[in-house]
Amino acid sequence: MSNKKIPDSRGYFGEFGGKYVPETLWACLLELEGVYKEVSRQASFKKELKFYLSEYAGRPTPLYFAKNLSKHLGAKIYLKREDLLHTGAHKINNSLGQILLAKHMGKRRIIAETGAGQHGVSVATVSRLFGLNCEIYMGAEDVLRQKANVLRMRVLGAKVIPVCNGSKTLKDACSEAIRDWVTNVGDTYYLLGSTVGPHPYPYMVRDFQSVIGSEAKKQILKKEKKLPNYLVACVGGGSNSMGLFHPFFKEKSVKFIGVEAAGSGLNSFNSASLTKGEIGVLQGAKSFVLQDKFGQIKEAHSVAPGLDYPGVGPEHAFYKVTKRAEYVTVDDRQAIKGFKMLSQQEGIIPALEPSHAIYYLKELAKAAKNKIIIVCLSGRGDKDLDIVNQYIK
Amino acid sequence: MKISQKFKDLHKLGKKAFLAYVPFGFPTLDDSAKIILALQDCGVDIVELGVPFSDPLADGPIIQAAANKALAQGANTDKLFTMLNSLKGKLKIPLVIMTYYNPVLKYGMDKFFLKMKKAQVSGVMIVDLPVEESKAYIKKANRFNLETIFFVTPTTSFTRAKKIADHSKGFIYYISVTGITGPQKLDGDWLAASVKRIRKVTQLPICVGFGIHKKSQVKEISEFSDGVIIGSEIVKFIDENSCRKDLVKRLSKHIRSLCIK
Ligand SMILES: Cc1ncc(COP(=O)(O)O)c(C=O)c1O
Numbered sequence: 001m002s003n004k005k006i007p008d009s010r011g012y013f014g015e016f017g018g019k020y021v022p023e024t025l026w027a028c029l030l031e032l033e034g035v036y037k038e039v040s041r042q043a044s045f046k047k048e049l050k051f052y053l054s055e056y057a058g059r060p061t062p063l064y065f066a067k068n069l070s071k072h073l074g075a076k077i078y079l080k081r082e083d084l085l086h087t088g089a090h091k092i093n094n095s096l097g098q099i100l101l102a103k104h105m106g107k108r109r110i111i112a113e114t115g116a117g118q119h120g121v122s123v124a125t126v127s128r129l130f131g132l133n134c135e136i137y138m139g140a141e142d143v144l145r146q147k148a149n150v151l152r153m154r155v156l157g158a159k160v161i162p163v164c165n166g167s168k169t170l171k172d173a174c175s176e177a178i179r180d181w182v183t184n185v186g187d188t189y190y191l192l193g194s195t196v197g198p199h200p201y202p203y204m205v206r207d208f209q210s211v212i213g214s215e216a217k218k219q220i221l222k223k224e225k226k227l228p229n230y231l232v233a234c235v236g237g238g239s240n241s242m243g244l245f246h247p248f249f250k251e252k253s254v255k256f257i258g259v260e261a262a263g264s265g266l267n268s269f270n271s272a273s274l275t276k277g278e279i280g281v282l283q284g285a286k287s288f289v290l291q292d293k294f295g296q297i298k299e300a301h302s303v304a305p306g307l308d309y310p311g312v313g314p315e316h317a318f319y320k321v322t323k324r325a326e327y328v329t330v331d332d333r334q335a336i337k338g339f340k341m342l343s344q345q346e347g348i349i350p351a352l353e354p355s356h357a358i359y360y361l362k363e364l365a366k367a368a369k370n371k372i373i374i375v376c377l378s379g380r381g382d383k384d385l386d387i388v389n390q391y392i393k
Numbered sequence: 394m395k396i397s398q399k400f401k402d403l404h405k406l407g408k409k410a411f412l413a414y415v416p417f418g419f420p421t422l423d424d425s426a427k428i429i430l431a432l433q434d435c436g437v438d439i440v441e442l443g444v445p446f447s448d449p450l451a452d453g454p455i456i457q458a459a460a461n462k463a464l465a466q467g468a469n470t471d472k473l474f475t476m477l478n479s480l481k482g483k484l485k486i487p488l489v490i491m492t493y494y495n496p497v498l499k500y501g502m503d504k505f506f507l508k509m510k511k512a513q514v515s516g517v518m519i520v521d522l523p524v525e526e527s528k529a530y531i532k533k534a535n536r537f538n539l540e541t542i543f544f545v546t547p548t549t550s551f552t553r554a555k556k557i558a559d560h561s562k563g564f565i566y567y568i569s570v571t572g573i574t575g576p577q578k579l580d581g582d583w584l585a586a587s588v589k590r591i592r593k594v595t596q597l598p599i600c601v602g603f604g605i606h607k608k609s610q611v612k613e614i615s616e617f618s619d620g621v622i623i624g625s626e627i628v629k630f631i632d633e634n635s636c637r638k639d640l641v642k643r644l645s646k647h648i649r650s651l652c653i654k
Pocket residue numbers: 089090115116117118119193194195234235236237238239240241305306307351353354378379380
């Protein structure tokens with residue numbers, strides 16, 4: 001296992017991944033893969049990306065020792081502050097990487113799906129930066145839940161297209177974006193926002209997000225002179241978590257914990273694809289999927305729109321079956337508690353997505369007294385004040 | 394009946410194939426068998442039966458809505474095979490199942506194919522299963538003597554078209570547009586040239602589908618292809634007439650008006 005390339009040339013992480021797409025998309029996936037392999041190696045590309053990541057987005061982000069929270073819970077907790085990035089979440093790391101590819105490929109039009117609106121905002125942002133047309137598909141339910149981000153996208157000149165199919169959330173937005181891509185594949189670049197979809201997206205997005213883990217590794221070695229015991233991150237499609245985990249893949253002493261959304265409960269509506277799902281093919285890749293016994297995709301639910309998705313990236317499926325990572329769940333109510341806990345302890349308002357990971361620290365700290373834990377604070381919570389307000393009422 | 398046999402028969406008569414797509418369980422579960430037999434009666438050569446999937450990536454609004462309606466009424470794979478078994482002895486033309494990969498994967502490919510075989514289904518096409526992911530699928534389909542149809546599109550390269558043809562049985566499904574299902578304006582000359590190009594890599598019949606919604610298109614495309622496939626137009630008609638008692642009769646009349654025979 002350790003010597004094999006992951007993913008392999010067909011885009012498989014073990015038995016997961018692949019390219020399950022309509023024939024129309026085959027050629028452009030092949031082109032994208034070729035361009036990515038070639039361009040991402042070039043020094044000029046690396047330099048340009050690095051420039052924008054630091055000068056425009058604000059990298060490196062701090063690895064902040066959360067003193068109060070650590071004391072409160074009894075472990076050494078570090079927050080990787082992706083919430084401090086421009087646009088307010090880790091999504092910009094990937095969007096900057098991919099927009100440079102799109103520019104290289106000469107595409108004029110950018111499309112994307114968004115759940116929480118964080119990815120949509122980051123795509124609208126980089127599209128403005130490089131003067132490209134931008135259209136964002138967003139579930140109609142999420143358009144209502146994340147109004148602030150809809151407004152931001154509009155100010156940035158993006159067209160936000162509400163999607164009224166299915167559960168009107170992230171999965172449906174993603175399907176609609178793929179249909180657009182199938183129709184306009186010639187001039188359009190699909191800027192997918194997580195480690196999901198057909199090869200090469202899961203590995204390309206993982207690479208662009210790995211800056212999170214690479215920085216964290218250097219920072220913790222400097223601060224603690226040793227590796228952390230645990231890495232904790234929330235898992236929607238899986239990009240912020242994979243970005244944190246991947247650079248530590250070979251460090252066997254470092255345990256990975258992915259936190260999925262249990263929504264209203266594991267036996268009710270949830271988004272815990274790895275915990276409650278079964279192997280299936282959704283939106284281009286084989287992975288774990290929430291589905292019924294006839295293979296119809298189930299409606300997901302989470303209070304965090306960015307986690308509200310019935311699938312998960314294939315590399316996480318691979319980590320699960322090889323036991324490289326452990327996957328746990330946190331429900332809506334607990335996530336709100338996590339949200340409040342971080343706000344009150346540290347004066348940092350987290351997005352509802354990483355609030356799931358924050359809450360889990362409470363459980364983890366019981367068994368991991370005084371251990372070093374890095375948690376990915378993938379985004380800030382301004383966008384979620386409406387939801388939390390309603391929840392408290 | 395095998396698809397390949399159907400095309401041989403048509404060829405002898407100097408005729409082109411007319412293929413009709415209908416989704417299973419639409420407008421209601423009870424209508425499917427009646428509709429399929431009506432299609433046969435009004436001269437359809439091959440029935441393409443869609444097995445609804447919750448997330449049909451290559452389908453436009455018309456077929457998406459039909460799939461959702463069918464699923465909401467409880468259409469599922471078990472009921473599909475019950476319905477197909479009820480057609481045994483009555484359906485004389487080939488029937489092909491068109492679906493997405495997940496419902497087949499979840500049901501179990503062996504079980505799915507075995508039931509297809511028992512129900513005398515001729516072939517299968519899976520929209521999101523490119524030939525590169527099809528090794529086990531083709532092997533199993535061959536074992537059950539099912540014909541595997543693959544798609545060629547305007548974005549398919551010449552060398553790739555050859556590869557796809559080498560994996561195909563029955564016919565090649567040429568998707569007329571870079572896009573999803575639903576009515577379209579089509580450029581006949583361009584399509585003719587595309588079909589001609591694919592002929593260089595295969596002896597198999599080539600049928601053209603997606604976007605075709607009127608008789609003039611059927612006529613034009615039948616000149617240079619081996620068959621035309623109509624989907625959304627039929628689904629739309631069924632939807633618009635689904636409340637009428639004489640739905641099947643009306644549908645037959647509509648199909649006859651699209652057919653050139
Ligand atoms: C702040 C934040 N965290 C996490 C996620 C979940 O995505 P992923 O699992 O790809 O990191 C999102 C998605 O919108 C998000 O906005």
